[in-house]
Amino acid sequence: MCEKTICPLLENPNGYNPDTLDLAKNPEARDYWHKCFVRLVDKFAQQAIASQENDPTAADRAKEFKQAYINKLNLLRETSGSPNGEKMTIRRMLELNDFLLRHYGFADPWLDQKVQENHASIAVFQTRLEELDALEHEAKWVELVKGLLAGNMFDYGAQAITEILKNDKSFGLKDALKQIQPRPWLVDQLDEWIERLKGPPHKCAVIFVDNSGIDIVLGVLPFVRELLIRRTKVLLCANTEPSLNDVTSKELEQILDRCQCNILQNARNNNQLLVYATGQSTPCLDLRTLSPELCMAMKTNETDLIVIEGMGRALHTNLYAKFSCETFKLAVVKNKWLAEHLGGELFSVICKYESI
Template identity: 50%
Template sequence: MAKSLLHMISNDIGQLACLYAKQHNLSQVYFGGFFIRGHPVTMHTITYSINFFSKGEVQALFLRHEGYLGAIGAFLKGAEQDNPNMYSWGENYAGSSGLMSTSPDVYPMQRSRSGTFDMLEMDRLERQLVNLPLLFDPSSYVPDTVDLTEDAMAREYWLTCFEDALEGVAKRAVASQLDAKDAVERAEKFQQKYWNKLQTLRHQPFAYGSLTVRSLLDTREHCLNEFNFPDPYSKVKQKENDIALKCYQKVIRTLDALGWDDKQFALVKGLLAGNVFDWGAKAVSDVLESDPEFGFEEAKTKLQARPWLVDSYCEWIKRLKGPPHKCALIFVDNSGIDIILGVFPYVRELISRGTEVILACNSGPALNDVTYNESLIVVERIAEMDSIIQSALQSEKLILVQTGSSSPCLDLSRLDKGLAMLVKERNTDLVIIEGMGRAIHTNYYAVLQCESLKLAVIKNSWLAERLGGKIFSVVFKYETPPK
């Protein structure tokens, strides 16, 4: 009887909300309140009701942490007096408890519902984040390629993937702080906390809102930071940068000795080979840990032969035979071989064609991704060996900027305002996005107002098979803006 009453009231709420939405030509309805908070049955019934009565034209949406909305609103209103245009806000997933289950069978660590509220931790980011001005339609832009709340098979795979990688991440965190006596203890706490969050998501995929590969990666980074492991790959990155820098001049000499057609293919192949060196991919990290001799040339042999899984190379070469681009914005991925032997030779080629280059790197560390501060050191050392790069820096035809992100993925709706302004000032007409996190997990379907190159090596067997390929398949996607 109680369940029937609950269904009746929920359906009634859904029908009334649907009627009001139709009356005012609204396509979305947001629901909040204690009757709904943390009750999946209520949310499901209202969603079904809205969908049924509107014939799919109206969408029901629910707010996480809605019990805090008034407090957050009052806080943000007060914060307006503190130069709010100088920074942005971001949710910290490590401090967010999500939607706790009421059933001990579903989630054994549940809390008593009476008088409790879910936690919500907001980070005040140092810089203001805005849309990339080159997004074709910012209002319809969704960074994530797959919604794991709806794709059960993908969700099961990725949750298991992150669980299996957890022990290795914890070991890497300890190795980065061997001098710290409590490193092992903190790593164990990190491991337990992140594991608990993964179990919550197995039973309640919507517990932290939209569930994507990006949110899983960001949650892991937030948990590492909470237990004072801000950059577990710092020593690895420094070592790999030193090794790659020693090979830079040899790579440039080899490229310069080639004819134009061969050189263009070698440059692209170098970009792709460099992207293999991603410690976030288990297949790669296993190789790098077991074979210290695995390097740039070995990575080239791993690449899929043409035709690639996604292959727009011929269209790209045809475009290069036309007039040079005015300015290229490049979102880079990993430290070491990726940026030094893959990206910088390509930057050098673009500059030689007369194209200005904006090189965008993460503001903060994530996995072995290169950060803005690290890129400044790398480019200074490259400039000492390369007069073209040195001249471009001096004339500001090459500018290094930070993205405002500390994620292995890329949200083009939350970029550093300084980067956005520079993109406008330079009349940027080419965007290059490299790496699985930035070009596959996010932005694969992003539509831009200018030409774009999205390229990556698929370093995950399951994902490669799902896309119709094998591990180390290549995505080289050249796109022109829609008319």
């Protein structure tokens, strides 16, 4: 088993709890999320079959995966909250999905889709940069953050998004920008972030990224580019193993190889832009189980900014996590129940900047 290390920038490592919702203490929430994942398992199984359409055993293995997953979900719901029961969390249910897909021979069901979407996004990357470079400083940062949020809409673990993408194959970044909540957002600290940018540049930013395609290429990388222009070193942190349509660290290296941008390439050549594997393989982020190499890099590069994007990493987990450096957490709430629980509506925005 690979060695794992706790994030050195947590304010209180011993008191850190990655999970935002405690489903064990809320029967209504527990029942809702149980039903939610039971509905999603059909989509996961169908995707698994499609990813191995030439394998005659795929359908049977997907059926076994589906039944095993439902059995595990039922057990979690029944025993969570009891003294000897495993704690039921959204993070745990997503972990089970990935574990069981791999167990039944589906290592990366979204691979072909990720490749196609990365290719399409890279083709319009230069155009997106030109649009952004035409803006003045403050307007540019507003658009960069909005673009990062809109990019994060492309999440195949969210039912609301899969329905949109299923019905509109041409749905792109500009369409997503129209879907997200207009300002003021549910959590809106964008002005505080922009005010901070009037000060000295950060030494090193650690960015935990989410999805492939539009999210990473048209959302995250322009944001990274602007940090590099400010002479901030950037460590891009992606999953070690596949999960849904999340980008892996190996895929991220390949994307950067293909993105034609002198600023990004020069930064890579000068070790100002580095890619790290997190040691994780799910859509959530447990900062108790990071790769030792990443934790060492955080310390040696004197990280003073952590950026966490995505619903799994910044909302299902780490929404309330406290750090010893500045943090910027960004997510679109792509679940109606959760949006209402937080006091908002579907596609509400979390833009949470915390200074030290």
